[in-house]
Amino acid sequence: MTSAQSPPNYSSRRFRPSGGHRTREASRVRRPAPTTSAAPSASSSERPAPAYTPRKDVVLDVQDLKTYFFTYDGVLRALEGINLQARAGETTGVVGETGCGKSVTAFSIARLIGDPGRVMSGRIYLNGANLLWGLEREARFKKIPGTGRVKVMRSFRRIRSANERMAAVRGRGVSMIFQEPGQAMNPVFSIADQLGEALLLHSGVEVVEGLLRADALARGSGGGFSSTEFVPEAPEDPDHPGQVEVVPSGPLTDIDRMLQAAASGSQTDLRAATDVVAKEAGLASLSPELFYMLRDAGAQALQRRERVLRVLRRRQLTGMQQSSIRHQRRLILLQRALNDLYLKEMKLGKSQLAARSRIAFRMRIERMRHFYFGLWGIKRVAQRPIKNELFWRTVVLLEGVRIANPVQVARGYPHELSGGMLQRAMIAMALSCEPALLLADEPTTALDVTIQAQILELMRQLRDRVGTAIVLITHDLGVVAEVCNRVNVMYAGLIIESGPVHELFRRPLHPYTQGLLASIPRFDQPDKELASIPGSVPNLIHPPPGCRFHPRCPYAMPICKEVRPLPQLEGEDHMVACHLYTAPAATPPETAPAPSAPLPTAPA
Numbered sequence: 001m002t003s004a005q006s007p008p009n010y011s012s013r014r015f016r017p018s019g020g021h022r023t024r025e026a027s028r029v030r031r032p033a034p035t036t037s038a039a040p041s042a043s044s045s046e047r048p049a050p051a052y053t054p055r056k057d058v059v060l061d062v063q064d065l066k067t068y069f070f071t072y073d074g075v076l077r078a079l080e081g082i083n084l085q086a087r088a089g090e091t092t093g094v095v096g097e098t099g100c101g102k103s104v105t106a107f108s109i110a111r112l113i114g115d116p117g118r119v120m121s122g123r124i125y126l127n128g129a130n131l132l133w134g135l136e137r138e139a140r141f142k143k144i145p146g147t148g149r150v151k152v153m154r155s156f157r158r159i160r161s162a163n164e165r166m167a168a169v170r171g172r173g174v175s176m177i178f179q180e181p182g183q184a185m186n187p188v189f190s191i192a193d194q195l196g197e198a199l200l201l202h203s204g205v206e207v208v209e210g211l212l213r214a215d216a217l218a219r220g221s222g223g224g225f226s227s228t229e230f231v232p233e234a235p236e237d238p239d240h241p242g243q244v245e246v247v248p249s250g251p252l253t254d255i256d257r258m259l260q261a262a263a264s265g266s267q268t269d270l271r272a273a274t275d276v277v278a279k280e281a282g283l284a285s286l287s288p289e290l291f292y293m294l295r296d297a298g299a300q301a302l303q304r305r306e307r308v309l310r311v312l313r314r315r316q317l318t319g320m321q322q323s324s325i326r327h328q329r330r331l332i333l334l335q336r337a338l339n340d341l342y343l344k345e346m347k348l349g350k351s352q353l354a355a356r357s358r359i360a361f362r363m364r365i366e367r368m369r370h371f372y373f374g375l376w377g378i379k380r381v382a383q384r385p386i387k388n389e390l391f392w393r394t395v396v397l398l399e400g401v402r403i404a405n406p407v408q409v410a411r412g413y414p415h416e417l418s419g420g421m422l423q424r425a426m427i428a429m430a431l432s433c434e435p436a437l438l439l440a441d442e443p444t445t446a447l448d449v450t451i452q453a454q455i456l457e458l459m460r461q462l463r464d465r466v467g468t469a470i471v472l473i474t475h476d477l478g479v480v481a482e483v484c485n486r487v488n489v490m491y492a493g494l495i496i497e498s499g500p501v502h503e504l505f506r507r508p509l510h511p512y513t514q515g516l517l518a519s520i521p522r523f524d525q526p527d528k529e530l531a532s533i534p535g536s537v538p539n540l541i542h543p544p545p546g547c548r549f550h551p552r553c554p555y556a557m558p559i560c561k562e563v564r565p566l567p568q569l570e571g572e573d574h575m576v577a578c579h580l581y582t583a584p585a586a587t588p589p590e591t592a593p594a595p596s597a598p599l600p601t602a603p604a
């Protein structure tokens, strides 16, 4: 476009001083550019954290987050002060080219950045708890004179306690679907072991209480299901002497119906019947176990009564198993109390050392008093009911992500699964904790289009049912248009544009966003030649000065090479960081799609 053209919808909108972004970013730009060390000042570590008032519905609030990698070639500034919010019951998209820092953002929020990386500064509030509380004391940075290099001195004690604090948050607070499931899963444990561990950690109380309840129910009904219990006491029909009146007894009728449903070959009937039997027995996980046992039996199912009874007897615990499960329950409750304290610390910004030590002491005593439950032979027998229970709960989770043969997959090891199956197993693990925040890093990239739609639907259901805030990282703008409420566009470690998804697709402001949108095929423009953005994401060890996009930007101006553009509001809730909207002489590009242009749609 020529500079004489100036579309009216851009020219009237200028920087609003009240915008929160402006205040933070302005102070950053006025300071000298960070040195190679970029070390936080010593005084900042002693300064008390500013009071934070959580905004309604905002589950995640990331403020001025910086993450650097200290490589041999220099300091790679992967995130250079990003601001991001995710609201309850909404999906927030993060898009951008490869290497722009999407995964590093998710890893930083979950505090999973490993060596040589470090979250340098910023604040990450999850439901009001600052996940970066105490960050300044975890490491010190020292410039090595004459080399331009930085020495990082870590405090491993503080890093360990930060990890313990994060363990309280991960799972129920924040869960993550990793971009590469093969690397995220442990190769030496079966899928059931890995999913079961997550279940026990985050829903342990429900699991053990379910077992104790079912056991009590079995004992209350005279010792539970036994092979003789199902021979009916059939009284004689008084109107027809000599004939026996069949009086249905609950469990008998249910089991017979279930066996008949299995013999009929109808999986829907069988599923309904196993649900009824499991409900009667008081242990929901019996339903998948009975279902998969009887599914392939066909007409032979009627002869499986003994095996059914054996499965049902699983809910009865021996004395040792009962006391082991009670011990486990006490430990889980103590751990829960400890987790609550960690959360309190992060919310108040104040250490609760005395209370924490008390709980840790009680846990030690509990373990010492029942040390024999940790001995190998005893542990195996005592923990068998929990292991069984976790296995069948895992099968239900795998069914939930549409795995056709969940029993085999649960027994399998990561290397035995295809990429898509592994991805779905990991999605099941993340969804099982019903987290407040779900970080989904390219969750559907390895999946077929049909499975992709199902997984997105599952995430949508979780969001609507639990009110989970989802941060969806993806390359696929179609997926963003389909499922996201808000979208953040990242470039070279910065969020350069964000806003409600419809607004951003209808009126993309940043030249980079416009380039991204111009590069996807449109149903309404079948003959249109796809555009591409020349060049690639810059090396983040030596990022370009000023606007990081300027070497690739068709509208670059002299100011773009010197001054980094500040984020500013352009419209109701639409943020953009580009000099085209601040420099008085600049004219915004007019390559944005017409306002009425339809959104690209996700694959069916």
Ligand SMILES: Nc1ncnc2c1ncn2[C@@H]1O[C@H](COP(=O)(O)OP(=O)(O)OP(=O)(O)O)[C@@H](O)[C@H]1O
Pocket: 069, 071, 076, 078, 096, 097, 098, 099, 100, 101, 102, 103, 104, 105, 115, 116, 117, 179, 540
């Ligand atoms: N462990 C590491 N050591 C050094 N640099 C790293 C490390 N992890 C990430 N980086 C760098 O951080 C930058 C951002 O990487 P990131 O993985 O976030 O990209 P991405 O946007 O997720 O890309 P993709 O879409 O390909 O997944 C890249 O320049 C990358 O080289």
Ligand code: SF4
Pocket: 510, 511, 512, 547, 548, 549, 550, 551, 553, 554, 555, 556, 557, 560, 565, 577, 578, 579, 580
């Ligand atoms: S600030 Fe300048 S170089 Fe950067 S996107 Fe805007 S116009 Fe292009």
Ligand SMILES: [Mg+2]
Pocket: 102, 103, 104, 179, 441
């Ligand atoms: Mg990535």
